[in-house]
Amino acid sequence: MELFNQIFVDPFVTMYELPDLLLQTLWEGFVSGTLYSLIALGFVLIFKASSVFNFAQGIMVVFAALTLVGLHELGVPAYLALLLTLGVMYLLAFSVERLVLRHMVNQPDIILFMTTIGLTFILIGAGELVFGGEPKAMITEELGLPTGSSDWDVFGGIVIFQHIDIAAAVIAFLLILGLAIFFNKTRIGRALRAVADDHQAALSVGISLNQIWVIVWFAAGIVALATGIMWAAKSDVSFALQVVALKALPVLVLGGFTSIPGAIVGGLIIGFSEKLFDLYWGVPILGGGTESWFAFIVALLFLLYRPEGLFGEKHIERI
Amino acid sequence: MTLAENIKPATGETILSVNNIEVIYNHVILVLKGVSLNVPRGAIVALLGANGAGKTTTLRAVSNLLRGQRGEVTKGNIEFNGEQVQSLTPNELVRRGCIQVMEGRHCFGHLTIEENLLTGAYTRQDGGAAVKDHLDLVYQYFPRLKERRKSQAGYTSGGEQQMCAIGRALMSKPSMILLDEPSMGLAPQLVEEIFDIVRDLNSQEGVSFLLAEQNTNIALKYATYGYILESGRVVMDGVAKELRENEDVKEFYLGVGGEGRKSFRDVKHYRRRKRWLA
Numbered sequence: 287m288e289l290f291n292q293i294f295v296d297p298f299v300t301m302y303e304l305p306d307l308l309l310q311t312l313w314e315g316f317v318s319g320t321l322y323s324l325i326a327l328g329f330v331l332i333f334k335a336s337s338v339f340n341f342a343q344g345i346m347v348v349f350a351a352l353t354l355v356g357l358h359e360l361g362v363p364a365y366l367a368l369l370l371t372l373g374v375m376y377l378l379a380f381s382v383e384r385l386v387l388r389h390m391v392n393q394p395d396i397i398l399f400m401t402t403i404g405l406t407f408i409l410i411g412a413g414e415l416v417f418g419g420e421p422k423a424m425i426t427e428e429l430g431l432p433t434g435s436s437d438w439d440v441f442g443g444i445v446i447f448q449h450i451d452i453a454a455a456v457i458a459f460l461l462i463l464g465l466a467i468f469f470n471k472t473r474i475g476r477a478l479r480a481v482a483d484d485h486q487a488a489l490s491v492g493i494s495l496n497q498i499w500v501i502v503w504f505a506a507g508i509v510a511l512a513t514g515i516m517w518a519a520k521s522d523v524s525f526a527l528q529v530v531a532l533k534a535l536p537v538l539v540l541g542g543f544t545s546i547p548g549a550i551v552g553g554l555i556i557g558f559s560e561k562l563f564d565l566y567w568g569v570p571i572l573g574g575g576t577e578s579w580f581a582f583i584v585a586l587l588f589l590l591y592r593p594e595g596l597f598g599e600k601h602i603e604r605i
Numbered sequence: 606m607t608l609a610e611n612i613k614p615a616t617g618e619t620i621l622s623v624n625n626i627e628v629i630y631n632h633v634i635l636v637l638k639g640v641s642l643n644v645p646r647g648a649i650v651a652l653l654g655a656n657g658a659g660k661t662t663t664l665r666a667v668s669n670l671l672r673g674q675r676g677e678v679t680k681g682n683i684e685f686n687g688e689q690v691q692s693l694t695p696n697e698l699v700r701r702g703c704i705q706v707m708e709g710r711h712c713f714g715h716l717t718i719e720e721n722l723l724t725g726a727y728t729r730q731d732g733g734a735a736v737k738d739h740l741d742l743v744y745q746y747f748p749r750l751k752e753r754r755k756s757q758a759g760y761t762s763g764g765e766q767q768m769c770a771i772g773r774a775l776m777s778k779p780s781m782i783l784l785d786e787p788s789m790g791l792a793p794q795l796v797e798e799i800f801d802i803v804r805d806l807n808s809q810e811g812v813s814f815l816l817a818e819q820n821t822n823i824a825l826k827y828a829t830y831g832y833i834l835e836s837g838r839v840v841m842d843g844v845a846k847e848l849r850e851n852e853d854v855k856e857f858y859l860g861v862g863g864e865g866r867k868s869f870r871d872v873k874h875y876r877r878r879k880r881w882l883a
Binding site: 391392473476477479480482483484485486487488489490491492493494497 | 694699707714715724726728774
């Protein structure tokens with residue numbers, strides 16, 4: 287009976303009694319949700335265009351952030367460093383296409399997947415070699431990102447909004463909006479969707495797959511850089527960050543591997559649910575620490591009952 | 606319209622010539638054993654034969670889509686507009702004006718009909734206005750596509766998808782279209798409709814066609830010249846009209862007459878030997 291109360295009664299009583307705490311949790315869930323969405327978005331972009339599950343997406347986030355901070359440490363002004371980092375991400379996309387994908391055409395998906403694992407270690411090695419392995423602080427202020435926080439008096443309590451979180455949400459929103467426009471309104475975007483639909487047909491109309499791959503990997507690189515900046519601003523730039531990127535996995539299972547809206551909604555669901563669960567159920571019943579695994583349980587449930595995810599692309603089949 | 610009107614004033618110029626090519630899949634499976642053919646500028650040339658004769662492989666060899674299928678041209682060469690093209694990518698070839706419409710339509714199912722058509726213009730550099738004009742032109746030839754322009758291609762009918770695939774190829778402003786099995790899975794009436802459009806495109810836009818077809822009857826009705834492939838070799842070729850009246854062709858491919866003979870192998874060698882050494 288006590289357990290029943292703990293599961294079905296107490297959490298909701300707490301929510302009702304301390305609405306400011308609930309609001310605070312929702313906000314935190316929202317912010318981490320947008321970041322999960324962004325990481326998942328990087329995966330989806332590459333998966334759609336080349337059916338490669340890019341295991342290296344997580345390390346790309348770290349690598350991008352590390353390059354940015356590292357360049358700044360070398361005395362490069364912040365904005366210039368940002369531009370240079372974009373250049374580095376382009377170079378990365380270009381070399382991945384030239385050195386890896388081009389030679390892997392027609393290989394089974396699992397081989398490509400293994401290749402991206404290899405890429406992960408190359409990026410870890412290269413990052414450590416050039417910029418060192420110790421954690422660095424993100425150059426938040428130098429980039430003109432807001433710091434500090436605002437309090438909001440509400441429901442007899444206060445809710446704290448970190449300014450960097452607000453900025454993260456806004457930037458994520460703009461990035462997603464930009465990608466949506468790019469995909470639906472531009473020539474290249476249309477070609478990207480065409481490639482996602484049918485590689486052979488795309489080739490036959492003269493779309494160059496090599497060019498498309500460079501573009502998607504670069505787009506994924508940009509997304510990785512944005513995620514890296516936001517995430518590192520909340521903690522540090524360190525290789526431990528890539529573990530966070532693994533959270534994108536349940537997000538993808540939830541949203542479907544091929545759906546951009548799915549990545550966004552999936553990210554938010556995971557963000558909200560893991561924060562709420564940890565605070566209201568995890569801490570009182572299990573003693574906390576549920577955030578690291580809760581998302582995977584949700585993913586497992588989804589795999590059992592809806593393996594194509596919420597928004598997974600349905601096969602159009604004429605009868 | 607009679608066949609004679611169909612032929613452009615004979616310039617004698619060849620737009621595509623395939624010279625004795627050999628194609629091997631997966632390094633071991635020999636599919637084409639020395640195929641040669643010519644397409645005069647402004648002609649519709651039919652490539653006929655049964656399943657597995659090598660029609661699709663020939664077209665793929667020309668359009669350079671073989672690599673994606675683990676095939677390669679190991680001997681011979683292919684000239685388009687006088688230029689050797691076998692080492693070009695499909696993208697470069699489309700830019701030069703030669704595009705393939707693949708067997709089985711291959712429309713982009715999740716894109717709308719109009720978006721499908723626009724992807725055809727991917728390689729074009731002449732600006733949005735020109736592409737828009739061209740789109741209107743394609744809609745003139747395929748009024749049905751205009752009606753369905755906002756529908757997802759995956760949900761349109763087989764005939765509409767075939768039209769979409771041809772229209773998409775047209776958007777690249779080609780001088781030559783490699784058309785693979787346009788009649789596949791379509792009602793006879795619709796096949797006629799599509800072939801009529803092909804003929805109009807040929808006579809009015811001056812697009813040359815190399816047409817792979819199993820439906821010998823209709824292909825020879827619209828083509829000016831035909832090649833018959835059997836097991837990776839050209840076993841016969843000739844002006845379409847003559848092919849149609851040839852006894853053996855009638856028997857093997859048009860289903861007229863005959864008593865028990867099933868393929869050219871059992872009859873004469875025709876030009877096989879000569880081709881083989883060429």
